[in-house]
Amino acid sequence: MGKVTLIATAPMGLEAIVSREVKNLGYENVRVENGRVEFEADEAAIARCNLWLRSADRVLVKMGEFKATSFEELFEGTKALNWPDWLPKNAEFPVDGKSQKSQLSSVPACQSIVKKAVVEKMKDAYGIEWFDEKGPLFRIQVSLLKDIALLTIDTTGAGLHKRGYRKLSAQAPLKETLAAAMIDLSRWAPHRPFLDPCCGSGTIPIEAALIGRNFAPGLLREFSADHWPTVTQKMWDAAREEAHDLADRNRPLEILASDIDPDVLSLANYHVRKAGLEDAIKIKNLPLAELKLEAQYGVIVTNPPYGERLGEAKSVEKLYEEMGDLTNHLDSWSVFVLTSHTGFERFYGKRADKKRKLFNGRIECNLYQYLGPLPPRKRAEEAGE
Known part of the structure; x- marks a missing residue:
């Protein structure tokens, strides 16, 4: 053709x-x-x-x-x-x-x-x-x-956000495609530490690990065109073989995921196992105020609660304040927070360097971007970046 x-x-x-x-x-x-x-x-x-x-x-x-x-x-x-x-x-x-x-x-x-x-x-x-x-x-x-x-x-069938690792769903899950885009916008690279302190069912850290190890996100599923005569089995076999060959399965990654809710973390652990990334992601049941980070030049990418449900606003605003307190001590880190809460910067305590309008489903949000310094070039070169 x-x-x-x-x-x-x-x-x-x-x-x-x-x-x-x-x-x-x-x-x-x-x-x-x-x-x-x-x-x-x-x-x-x-x-x-x-x-x-x-x-x-x-x-x-x-x-x-x-x-x-x-x-x-x-x-x-x-x-x-x-x-x-x-x-x-x-x-x-x-x-x-x-x-x-x-x-x-x-x-x-x-x-x-x-x-x-x-x-x-x-x-x-x-x-x-x-x-x-x-x-x-x-x-x-x-x-x-x-x-x-x-x-x-x-050619796709079920949308591309259906990676195949998330069989169970938490309340208001973030689409995998949006999570991947947020990580792309964060400039994160695999030699840098990564944290999602409001990880929920684990979508953002899992997408980071897939990127970090160069795993093709569609390897765990089928597509409509898998059964088309015009897209031959030979083409699919070659594409999947290429994806397997390009995967860097043993690449060390420093990815931390945490959340205060133990029930939702059980989903995160399940999804991490389904994705085959147990050795790449550490999951902790910790409130923001108890997180201790020693590493430098890390990246935080997170999708915290928005406080849209009745009675949630006060607890969400306190969460944003705690997030600001945590990152105040992380001068070399970059922070990317997706929320629809229009007062986020006020509670976080700092104006964002950049804001980008994105949609989480039908909810209009902003990605608040706080840009820390990039790691020294020597460190990136040693990591093969």
Whole structure:
């Protein structure tokens, strides 16, 4: 088939990070738009991107993009695309849809038109009238924005935040993709100490350890495209073999995770074991006020409670004060705190060097960034950075 156009979807505010991840995998002609990163690649990139992208939501095949102000234009534009290049005759191909600022505002009607057009194209290609749809899943999406229709096929299945290590869930868990993006923004490198003092079920320290040992985040799971004839078993085997070869399983890491809640820490321990990172992460049941840190040039990345539930505000504000007291004694450390609490800086006791708006699910938050000095160059070189 040759070159294909892929789209890595990105949460709002993380497009630049996803773009950098795509480029680091060696792909070019990368174009960044709101909520997505588009690039040219081959079919094998579908396997590699699903395995390696840490901050993207999913990987889509771009089938086509065209103007559609009527159902006839939507039907003809969809039928003109090369669906049989991707869909075998036994494919299951449901159609999802969304529409914004477009004349075709009825999403169910648009889904129905796209489904009908794909079926007609498949009839012409395969010479049959009925498709049982009992084969591999090819989830199609029609997305209309300002009368431009974008047609894609999802290669991922369950979102990329589903790494495979988190089988149990704490209350209000942080998505793994957002945790990875926060670590990227922190400039942390594996030779530096790392702390999450409000670790909950362990997502942030686990993502740090995966990064520190260069583990592909998708190695513990399957994807929709695992079962596609166009993305062959040979491609998947090669991508997974590459990921295993690049992993640095024995790299020493100094990652500490702590929390005051013993029940949620039992989840953290379970998830660390599922991820195979018991030797990389130390977990302690300690309140912030009792944490003692001797190391230099460390990085704190944390997602503490926000105090949004009734009666929680006072205890959360005290937590922020304790966090400020702890970091006051850590001149060489950098601190990155994600919260929706608008008074965070006041209780922490210091204005952030930078703030970045991010969304934790639908909650608008700020990533408060306190930038300490980087370690001396000699130390980084000794660590092989």
